[in-house]
Amino acid sequence: MPDSYVISVDVMGGDHGPDVTIPGIDAVLRRHPNMRVLLHGDEARIAPLLKDYPRLSRRGEIRHAEVAVRMDDKPSQALRKGRRVSSMWKALESVRDGKAAVMVSAGNTGALMAMSMFVLKTMPGIKRPALAAQWPTLNGRSIVLDVGASIGADAEQLVDYAIMGEAMARSLFHMDKPSVGLLNVGVEEIKGVEEVREAGRMLRESRLPVRYVGFVEGTDIATGEVDVIVTEGFAGNIALKTAEGTARLVSQYLKARIQESPLAMLGALLARGAFARLKAKLDPSTNNGAVFLGLNGVVVKSHGGATAEGFANAIEIAVDMAKSNLVEKIAADLAAKQHLLEAAGKA
Amino acid sequence: MPDSYVISVDVMGGDHGPDVTIPGIDAVLRRHPNMRVLLHGDEARIAPLLKDYPRLSRRGEIRHAEVAVRMDDKPSQALRKGRRVSSMWKALESVRDGKAAVMVSAGNTGALMAMSMFVLKTMPGIKRPALAAQWPTLNGRSIVLDVGASIGADAEQLVDYAIMGEAMARSLFHMDKPSVGLLNVGVEEIKGVEEVREAGRMLRESRLPVRYVGFVEGTDIATGEVDVIVTEGFAGNIALKTAEGTARLVSQYLKARIQESPLAMLGALLARGAFARLKAKLDPSTNNGAVFLGLNGVVVKSHGGATAEGFANAIEIAVDMAKSNLVEKIAADLAAKQHLLEAAGKA
Numbered sequence: 214m215p216d217s218y219v220i221s222v223d224v225m226g227g228d229h230g231p232d233v234t235i236p237g238i239d240a241v242l243r244r245h246p247n248m249r250v251l252l253h254g255d256e257a258r259i260a261p262l263l264k265d266y267p268r269l270s271r272r273g274e275i276r277h278a279e280v281a282v283r284m285d286d287k288p289s290q291a292l293r294k295g296r297r298v299s300s301m302w303k304a305l306e307s308v309r310d311g312k313a314a315v316m317v318s319a320g321n322t323g324a325l326m327a328m329s330m331f332v333l334k335t336m337p338g339i340k341r342p343a344l345a346a347q348w349p350t351l352n353g354r355s356i357v358l359d360v361g362a363s364i365g366a367d368a369e370q371l372v373d374y375a376i377m378g379e380a381m382a383r384s385l386f387h388m389d390k391p392s393v394g395l396l397n398v399g400v401e402e403i404k405g406v407e408e409v410r411e412a413g414r415m416l417r418e419s420r421l422p423v424r425y426v427g428f429v430e431g432t433d434i435a436t437g438e439v440d441v442i443v444t445e446g447f448a449g450n451i452a453l454k455t456a457e458g459t460a461r462l463v464s465q466y467l468k469a470r471i472q473e474s475p476l477a478m479l480g481a482l483l484a485r486g487a488f489a490r491l492k493a494k495l496d497p498s499t500n501n502g503a504v505f506l507g508l509n510g511v512v513v514k515s516h517g518g519a520t521a522e523g524f525a526n527a528i529e530i531a532v533d534m535a536k537s538n539l540v541e542k543i544a545a546d547l548a549a550k551q552h553l554l555e556a557a558g559k560a
Numbered sequence: 561m562p563d564s565y566v567i568s569v570d571v572m573g574g575d576h577g578p579d580v581t582i583p584g585i586d587a588v589l590r591r592h593p594n595m596r597v598l599l600h601g602d603e604a605r606i607a608p609l610l611k612d613y614p615r616l617s618r619r620g621e622i623r624h625a626e627v628a629v630r631m632d633d634k635p636s637q638a639l640r641k642g643r644r645v646s647s648m649w650k651a652l653e654s655v656r657d658g659k660a661a662v663m664v665s666a667g668n669t670g671a672l673m674a675m676s677m678f679v680l681k682t683m684p685g686i687k688r689p690a691l692a693a694q695w696p697t698l699n700g701r702s703i704v705l706d707v708g709a710s711i712g713a714d715a716e717q718l719v720d721y722a723i724m725g726e727a728m729a730r731s732l733f734h735m736d737k738p739s740v741g742l743l744n745v746g747v748e749e750i751k752g753v754e755e756v757r758e759a760g761r762m763l764r765e766s767r768l769p770v771r772y773v774g775f776v777e778g779t780d781i782a783t784g785e786v787d788v789i790v791t792e793g794f795a796g797n798i799a800l801k802t803a804e805g806t807a808r809l810v811s812q813y814l815k816a817r818i819q820e821s822p823l824a825m826l827g828a829l830l831a832r833g834a835f836a837r838l839k840a841k842l843d844p845s846t847n848n849g850a851v852f853l854g855l856n857g858v859v860v861k862s863h864g865g866a867t868a869e870g871f872a873n874a875i876e877i878a879v880d881m882a883k884s885n886l887v888e889k890i891a892a893d894l895a896a897k898q899h900l901l902e903a904a905g906k907a
Contacts, residue, residue, distance in 0.1 A: 351809055351816075361745050364753055398708050398797040406711055406794060431801025435809035447753060448795045450745040452802040454778025459806040462698055462782035466841055469698075470834035477834045483827025487817035494813055 217247040218314045218535040220528065221307035224254035225281035225300040227319030228518050231255075234319065235262045237524030239269040245532055251307050253278050253300040278303045282324045284517055291324035292331070301325060305332040308510035314535035317502075317527055319515035326362055329505055329512045336540075338547060339507040343374050343446070344514070345381055346453055346503045347530075349494050350437025356382050357396075357434060357442045361450030362505065368411035371395065371443055375416055376546045377506040378441040379423050384537035385530065391440035394429035396448065408445070419553050422546070460495045498523030502530035511539050564594040565661045565882040567875065568654035571601035572628035572647040574666030575865050578602075581666065582609045584871030586616040592879055598654050600625050600647040625650045629671045631864055638671035639678070648672060652679035655857035661882035664849075664874055666862035673709055676852055676859045683887075685894060686854040690721050690793070691861070692728055693800055694847045694877075697784025701847065703729050704743075704781060704789045708797030709852065715758035716901075718742065718790055722763055723893045724853040725788040726770050731884035732877065738787035741776035743795065755792070766900050769893070807842045845870030849877035858886050 224234045231254060238250055250273040252259055263270045278300035282291045295302055301320050307313040309332050318325050326342070335342060343366075345358035358378045359366065366374065375393045382391035395413050397405040405428070416425040429439055431452060444452070471477040481488065493499055497516055501523040505512040511534045515527035571581045578601060585597055596619050599606055603624040610617045625647035629638045642649050648667050654660040656679050665672050673689070682689060690713075692705035705725045706713065713721065722740050729738035742760050744752040752775070763772040776786055778799060791799065818824040828835065840846055844863055848870040852859040858881045862874035 349809070351812055364745070396798060398711070398794055398801075431798045431803075432805035432808070434802055435805040444798070447745055448798045451743060451778045451791070451795045451799050454745075455781055455799040455802050456778075456806040458779035458782040459803040460810055461779070462696070463807055463810045463838065463842070465698055467834060467838045470837045471831055474831075474833060477831035480827040480830025480832075481834075483830065484818055484821075484824035485827075486821060487814060487824045487828075490817045491810065491814045495810070 216536070217249060219249045219251060219312060220531050220535060221251045221304045221313035221316045222253065222528070223301045223304040223316070223318035223320055224252045224259055225278070225320070226517075227515065227524070228284060230281070231258050231262055233519065233521050234524055235259065235266060235269065236521040237519075238273070238528055239266045240521065240525040241528040241532065242268050242272055248272070248532060250274070251276050251304070251313055253304040253307070255281065255300075276303060276307070282320050284321050286321055286324055288323040288327035291321065292327055295324070295328070302328055302332060305329060305510070305512070309333055315511040315513060315531040317513045317515060317531045319517055319519055319524060319527070321517070322514060325512065325514055326505065329508055333508040333510040333512070335507050336509055336544060336547060338551060339373060340370065342505045342507040343377060344503050345378055345506055347385075347500045348434060348442075348456070349500055350435055352437050354386070354500065355434065355437055355440055355442060356385070357444065357449060357453065358506065359444065359446035359449050360453045360503065361446045363446045365447070366408065366445040368408045368415060371408060371412035371445070372415050372421070372550065373507065373547065374443045375412075375423055375425065375441065376421065376550055377543050378443060380539060380542045380546055381504060381506060382440045383542070384539050385533050386440065388440070390424045392424045392426045393441040393443060394426050394433065394439040396434075396442055396444035396452070397428040397430065412443075419557055421550055421553060457497070464492070464495070498526060500526075502527035504530065504534065506543065509540065511535075563883070564596060566596045566598060566659060567878050567882060568598045568651045568660035568663045569600065569875070570648045570651040570663070570665035570667055571599045571606055572625070572667070573864075574862065574871070575631060577628070578605050578609055580866065580868050581871055582606065582613060582616065583868040585620070585875055586613045587868065587872040588875040588879065589615050589619055595619070595879060597621070598623055598651070598660055600651040600654070602628065602647075623650060623654070629667050631668050633668055633671055635670040635674035638668060639674055642671070642675070649675050649679060652676060652857070652859070656680055662858040662860060662878040664860045664862065664878045666864055666866055666871060666874070668864070669861060672859065672861055673852065676855055680855040680857040680859070682854055683856055683891060683894060685898060686720060687717065689852045689854040690724060691850050692725055692853055693850045695781060695789075695803070696841050696847055697782055699784050701733070702781065702784055702787055702789060703732070704791065704796060704800065705853065706791065706793035706796050707800045707850065708793045710793045712794070713755065713792040715755045715762060718755060718759035718792070719762050719768070719897065720854065720894065721790045722759075722770055722772065722788070723768065723897055724890050725790060727886060727889045727893055728851060728853060729787045730889070731886050732880050733787065735787070737771045739771045739773045740788040740790060741773050741780065741786040743781075743789050743791035743799070744775040744777065759790075762901075766904055768897055768900060804844070811839070811842070845873060847873075849874035851877065851881065853890065856887065858882075
């Protein structure tokens with residue numbers, strides 16, 4: 214089969230486990246005839262479900278795992294009881310052993326991060342992975358990283374995020390030269406922390422093959438004018454959650470005001486198509502699928518509460534990454550960076 | 561006159577100067593019969609305008625200043641040319657000299673921060689001021705600080721922010737026991753930076769008179785369940801700007817979808833009351849007026865681009881602060897903190 218590829222899925226992850234992940238995977242298989250799947254999880258639960266999904270039965274293979282990491286396990290607990298025997302661990306091993314291109318899980322974020330580092334290890338020169346999220350913008354999507362995998366990135370780590378996020382944008386948005394900005398604050402007197410300024414200098418001066426456009430502010434994330442926005446994980450996580458909370462506030466406030474007036478309710482009915490598209494735009498399911506970058510393998514994290522449709526979107530991301538050999542791209546870009554920095558006498 | 565108070569205004573600040581600030585101040589005077597105003601700025605520009613505002617002519621006093629700080633001046637430039645002679649500097653001096661309770665400016669943020677520190681100095685034990693912003697929530701407003709006056713707060717500075725923000729909430733929201741949360745990230749493995757965890761411990765254990773409710777995440781800011789949200793300035797500035805950008809994205813996206821369909825446009829017309837209220841809720845003018853806390857005097861910063869109505873909202877904040885003796889409250893609370901920390905052997 215030309216260009217066939219395998220996705221490894223932790224079928225047990227997420228709030229609803231196989232009841233959501235199985236139909237989600239099946240929906241994606243329909244769109245990608247060259248895709249195959251390894252289904253890691255409890256065979257006794259998965260096998261009966263597959264009877265309703267003949268396509269998935271044909272192109273998926275169950276890999277039994279005795280243990281499922283729980284959503285409320287601490288990473289240390291998950292590692293203790295899930296090492297080697299959990300569906301999450303085994304799904305990662307399939308990537309490590311070259312049997313699958315990308316791993317997907319809707320499981321516990323902390324456990325997934327810890328197990329990913331154990332099983333896949335970070336790439337040469339990368340201390341900790343970054344978590345890259347997709348962000349809805351006026352006319353499309355952008356990528357923001359790190360949204361909380363690490364805390365306290367230094368200048369060189371921020372440059373690594375720029376390189377990895379740029380490679381991800383090429384894969385995901387099918388574009389040649391995505392633009393990259395560094396998230397900073399706008400108060401004139403201060404102009405950000407030293408790490409951000411130093412990372413800006415490195416991106417500007419070191420002739421890396423990254424289209425760096427300079428500092429951007431929080432207001433610029435949603436406009437979509439920059440494809441990749443780089444930030445340290447604490448600020449990135451707070452930005453992501455604040456945007457989610459704001460979108461929810463706007464929707465709830467408008468809904469409450471509309472329900473106060475019968476005329477407004479009629480109006481909302483007439484405009485329901487526009488409201489439905491806004492809802493879809495902001496729905497976490499639409500933008501589901503954050504990616505751990507900087508590991509020797511690609512790991513896609515779905516929201517724990519994702520619906521089957523949302524989980525399918527995370528699998529779609531995995532397909533894009535698998536088709537484009539993201540890890541090889543990133544490894545080459547990081548090696549080029551090391552070379553350039555050494556030539557510039559900075560590393 | 562019982563309970564009269566004076567507000568000191570940098571009339572020249574902002575994108576539009578006196579054309580906006582003068583009508584803004586006048587609108588507030590109407591609502592507060594005991595309020596008087598010092599109008600710092602170019603007499604030749606202000607005096608002719610006052611002819612149209614007899615109430616302001618009676619209750620305001622022009623204090624001529626030769627220099628106006630420009631919106632694009634760097635703080636160092638502003639200090640060089642505006643020291644002692646600019647409307648911004650002189651308006652701050654009125655507070656320092658006890659002639660006014662609160663200073664308001666729509667001028668350049670960096671210059672205002674620098675001049676405030678020069679003229680008013682920080683309170684005992686406070687290294688740098690914090691900037692506290694009002695945040696629209698589902699059923700009201702909350703206060704978030706620091707939104708970018710300082711960068712890299714340590715644990716004790718975060719505790720100071722909690723104390724100052726709590727005092728501001730008492731003044732502004734007229735409530736006895738506002739709740740206070742510390743902004744943190746939700747990734748299980750990490751649970752935030754050491755400074756945030758240590759500040760949490762101090763707020764929990766040191767029996768400060770602050771109703772501390774624990775860590776909150778970015779999603780919690782807009783719900784309004786916590787009155788005061790404390791964070792370090794870099795993350796706070798990014799959160800504020802990201803929320804602004806998200807609100808704009810939602811409005812623009814919905815508007816674009818509505819304009820694609822005549823039926824939806826009719827619907828939007830019927831629901832225009834609800835849309836108008838949403839617009840007002842999110843309008844930066846509605847929430848205009850951030851407060852520099854931690855100085856020997858209160859300084860209110862208006863958006864540079866504020867309308868007269870928006871500038872009036874910033875002046876209203878100043879009135880609340882003036883009436884409640886905010887600086888005295890904060891000084892007492894900070895002294896109590898120092899005492900408690902010393903008793904606990906931590907300072």
